[in-house]
Every structure is written in structure tokens, then in C-alpha cells.
Amino acid sequence: MATRILPSHPSALPRTHDPNNNGSGCSRSNNLPVRRKAEDHPVLALLDDHRRLDADGIRRIHARMLRLGLLGHPYSASRLLAACSLSPSADLRYARRVFDHIPAPNLFTWNIIIRAHASAPDPRLALLLFSSLLRHSPHSPDKFTFPFAIKAAAELAALREGAALHAMVAKSPLLRSDVFVLNSLVHLYAACGDSNLSLRVFEKIPERDVVSWNSAITALAQGGRWDEALQLFEEMDGENVRPNDVTMVSVASVCGKKGDLELGKRIHSYIERNDIKQSLILDNALLDMFVKCGSLADAESLFDGMTTKDSISWTTMLVGYAKSGQFDAARRVFDEMPRRDIASWNALISCYEQSGRPKEALDLFHESQHADATPDQVTLVAALSACSQSGALELGCWIHAYMEKNNLELNFHLTTSLIDMYSKCGDVDKALHVFGCVSRRDVFVWSAMIAGLAMHGRGREALDLFEQMQEAKVEPNTVTFTNILCACSHAGLVEEGRLYFSQMLPVYGISPTADHYSCMVDILGRAGRLEEARGYVENMPMPPGASAWGALLGACAVHKNVELGELACKQLLELEPRNHGAYVILSNLYARSGRWDAVAMLRKWMKDSSLKKEAGCSSIEVHGVVHEFLVGDISHPMKEKIYLQLEDMASRLKAAGYVPNRKLVLQDIEDDAKEKALYLHSEKLAIAFGLLRSCSPAPIRITKNLRVCDDCHSVAKLVSGIYNRNIILRDRYRFHHFTGGSCSCMDYW
DNA sequence: AACTCTTGAG
Known part of the structure; x- marks a missing residue:
């Protein structure tokens, strides 16, 4: 590869012309007037307007220049090169061939070809060209070459190469004070994620121009140092540098990230008062700022006034509506936009997925397939995450196969999503397979795999993996520890949990958060060490949150400790007065302890306070389509068959001695008004549908949004025996096989 | 003969 893209050594090329002959000698064999210089030839004027030239136009001029013998002349040849590498529709392979045939490229020529590749899809070529300039040409890179080469390194976020370029710059007094070169370096370090280095270069620039300031502000903005970015913006004034439209794009973007509408409006009026040149990019940045600050009204009025809009403008509005829950409006924008690119699809799919509407997300993903929108990595990450949420294993597998078929590169993000999908869709072995196939793993990939093993109760393996992760020298983060503690909790590994928790700060330098404390409460509580668990809650360095009290309450329910359970529930309800789940668990605790009076009282109380609960919903995927069921759902097209199947289930279960557990009807409360609704719980509908539409040995995979209730749990056990079918049920907390x-x-559980 | 900084989806 490297040899193929290197230019041929100039001296290896046939020398048709003597480069020292300064050009005029080449006109011997054609009909140019002898005295005319090559750089004056009228055909070159045709190259002046890059923008209007298309590939054909360039080819014609190229042919004429060949006939005229103009290409042997470095000046005229580079005019052609500039035209074909810098036009918007540049064909770089063509440019490269032109370059390779220029007998003795001068530095200008080298700079053009490096520049063209620096902002092309593969900037590595620019760096390779730069190194062949060093090795194969008599010229040394100059103050024009470096900005292009540094830009290429920035595009690649290649810190090592970038630093090497910086070192070369530092050796030359002329280069190391050149504002263009230094501005490029400010940008380079920011692109590599090091805002400190970036600022250090910025501070050493002798005469900073507006681009220097813009680069530094952007560096701080991208490093998450928003307030410092704004501070720098204020300081520009003091140094008498006037902000321009590019400055304001960064400032608006910072403002959006802070979500500060007050400031946003001040920025907007600053732009108008100071006559900042308006541009599409700036308008888009302002739109995004208003959307992120939650002011759709400001975004709408700006959008309506814009004379030119591109797909970024439309997509930004779309996201504004979708993020505020107005999905109909978002869909309308989507349908109305003149051009949809893949990012527009991604925006809508992701918004659905992140608002807990995985079915809509997947429907839209299917639609995008029919619309011939080629999914990219972002699409696939969003679609996989929607699969995870709804337990759509078949579709998840299809996406995995699609990636393999199209040789899509598995980046860390996609790897994590795949592992998460397989784990949450109940096939943790497939997740392990993916994990084993990738050669590089970051902390998120490792953590996702640990979480997958944890949710399937395979705690030992999760802890083994954590040890391997450390051997691989990947630093755990706070999420890793949540997953490790979760693994200990589901597998009852009390001592291990205690050990890892105690090591967090001293060994790994990670302060335990409220989440980690809650995990410890869960571990100790499940194991029946209720007093110790209570001690953790009471001695947390931060005020205990709902998750800590919730874990304690859950443990009390399992171990039938009414007194402590009531205390935990009271605390929990003080933090979250409308937490329906807390009442359900408390009533569960009362029921298990035979306190039917208290159960009845709670039920009445809940009815009176009209607490709305999250609707129980179970989904099952058959042949790549996700079917959702609510309690007593009659909306499914196959409802008659489903209800017949339910009756069959009921009679066969009864024959096996099953008695519906009516007394626990409050537990999951899919419908607290009708006790007989017990057998219409969404899980049971989904199981019936699964029995109808799938065959052994394929397991019936069901995903439930709440914790599975006692009765459904017994039914699922019995069905797995009577019908000889494996059922894999995922509830809110874990998997049941x-x-x-x-x-x-x-x-x- | 020319260069550096900017916007949406994750």
C-alpha cells in the first residue's frame, strides 16, 4: 500500500523537459508563438474558476495542455493540479496521476497535493506525501506546507505525528512564529483531545489573530471547559480582536451545551448588534443552541426567517420537537424536509430509542431500509440499542449479520452495543462470542460484558473477566464497578462484593457513588444481613437516595422484615412520593407476612390517591417483528387465537394443580380493579402468543418492563414443563431462564 | 501562486 501511493521518484520519470529551462523551451514542438511564456498561455485562464469546472471540463483542458506540451512546465502543470484537486467535486485519484507525471514538482505543487489530501476522506495520504516530500524532493516544507500537514494530523487525531510536525516547526525561527502554523497546532492538540497543550501553544503566539482566538475557544469548548471558553471570548475584546462569525458559532455551541437560555439570547442579540456576518453555519449553530436551551419558540422563529436551510437546519428542528416529546411534529418536519441524509434518520431513530419507544425506533429503522438509506455506525448503534430495550434478538442478529456482510468496521461503540444487545436479549453466550472475536477492547466493551454476565446471574465469570481486564491494562471506571457489584449481588457473592467495594478508592482511585452504596445495600440485604445493609445506608457520605432505600426495602420484602421495611418505604416515599413500585413492594412484604389487613389498607390508600403506575408491558419478537402486549390487550390481530391458547393454558395448568395466587394480585398491579385480570397479565399473553407462533427447540423470549410477579413466575415455570418449551424472560432487574x-x-429475585 | 478556526444524529 505504502509503495503504491508514493509518488514515483521524479528522477525515475522520463525527462521530457529540462526544468532549468524555465518553461519557454517546451513550446518548440507546438504552434505556440516562440516568445510566449507557458504561464501566459490562454488555456490556463480556463483553470482559474475551480468552482465552475466539472470532471469533464478538467479532462478537456488536460488534453489540450498535453497537446500543447504545457504539462512539462512546473508552473502550468501545477495550475492544472490545483484545479483538479481543489474543486468541490475533486477527483483525487485523477489529481494524483497528474501529480505523478509532473517531472520535477516544485514546492507549490507539493503543497497543493498535500493540501488536497489533508481534507479528503483519507488524510493519511497527506502525511505519506509529506514524508515523501522530505525524502524524495530537494525542497524543504515551508510555512504553507505545515498548516496542511498539521491539518491532516488533526483530522486523524494523530498525536504522535502531530507532535513530530510540531518538533520540526520548533527548529525553524521562521516557522515557529508563523501565525498560520501556530493556529494549526492549536487546533491539532484540541483535535487530539488535549486542551491544555492547545492553550500552551495559543499563549505563545506572538501576534494572535481572530483564528488563533477561535481555535483556542473551540479547544476549550470541545474539552468541556465551557466557562473558560466564554471567558476567552470576553478577553478577545481586551486585545482588540473582533469576533467573527466563526467565533460566534463556537460561543453559541458552548451556550447550547450549558443550556443557558438567558445567555443564549444575549449572544443572539450580540450578533445582531455587532453586525457579525451571517452564515448558514452560524444560523444552524444558533438553532441548535435554542433547541438545547429548550426554547422551541426561539428556534422556530429563527428557522422561519432563514432564507437558506440545509439538512442540518431541518434535522436540528426535528430533534427539537422529538426531544420535547412532540413526535408528531418531529415526524412532520422529517416528512417535509427537502433532502434527508442518514443523520436525519439517525436523529429520529435515536430520539425514539432514547425516549423509551424502541418499537417506533425499529419501525423507523425498517422504513429507512426500504427508503434505501444506507445505515452508518450511528444508525446501527441506535437500532441495536432499541433491540436491547425490546428484546428483539432476531433483528439484532440480522443487524450483526448485516455488519459482517458489509465489512463494517466494529468500533468500540458498536462492539459495546452488540454485546449489550445479545446480553439483554437473553443470549449472553453470543455476547461472549462477540467479545472474544474483537482484538481491541476499551473500558466500555469490558464493562458491557461484565454487566451481561451479571444480569444472567453468572457472577463468578463476571469477576474473572474483571481480573482479565486488569491484566489487559484497561483501567476500570465507575460504571465497571457498578457492574461488578451488580454481579456480586445477583450471584450472592457477599465477601467478594465487600472486597471490591473496599478497594475502589484506595486501589483504583474511584470514589464510591450513591449507586455503589446502593449495590452494597442490595448485596448485603439479599443475603439477609439486613442490619449491616441498614448500616451502609445510614453511613453513606452522601444523603441516601431512592435507590439505596429501595434496595433495603426490597431486601426486607424478601426476608420478611416488616418493621425495617416500613422504615425504608417511608424514607423512599419522602424522596419519591409518587413511587408506585414502593407501594407494590411494601404490599408484597405485608402479603408474605400474612398481614392482609395492611394489604387491604394500602390498596385502598393507593386507589384514593389515584397513583398512576407504569403500565406493565411485555414484548416478544417473532420473525423479526416485535409484538407488544399490555394487560388484557385485545388490540392484536390474532387476539382470538391468543385467547383460545390462554384457555388451553389455564386448563392444562389447572390439571397440573395450579391455583392462581389471587392474594398477590397487588404485587405487579397490571390491573388492580379486576382480580381475574391476573391471568391476563401481559407476560401470559406474550407466552400464549409465543406458544402459537414459534416451535421447539427455540426458546420463547419475552421482555417485560416491570418486575415479573409471583403468579406469572409460577405460570412460566409450569408452562416450561407442561409444554416442554424453554422460556427466557427478562424483567426490569434480571433474566429468568x-x-x-x-x-x-x-x-x- | 496559497494556508489556519465553525453547525445536526452517537
């Missing part, structure tokens, strides 16, 4: 009449959670 039902086989031959029993469950992998050992009835402890």
Missing part, C-alpha cells in the same frame, strides 16, 4: 418446570433465579 425457565426450563423443565424451574427457573434459573431459584425463585429469588
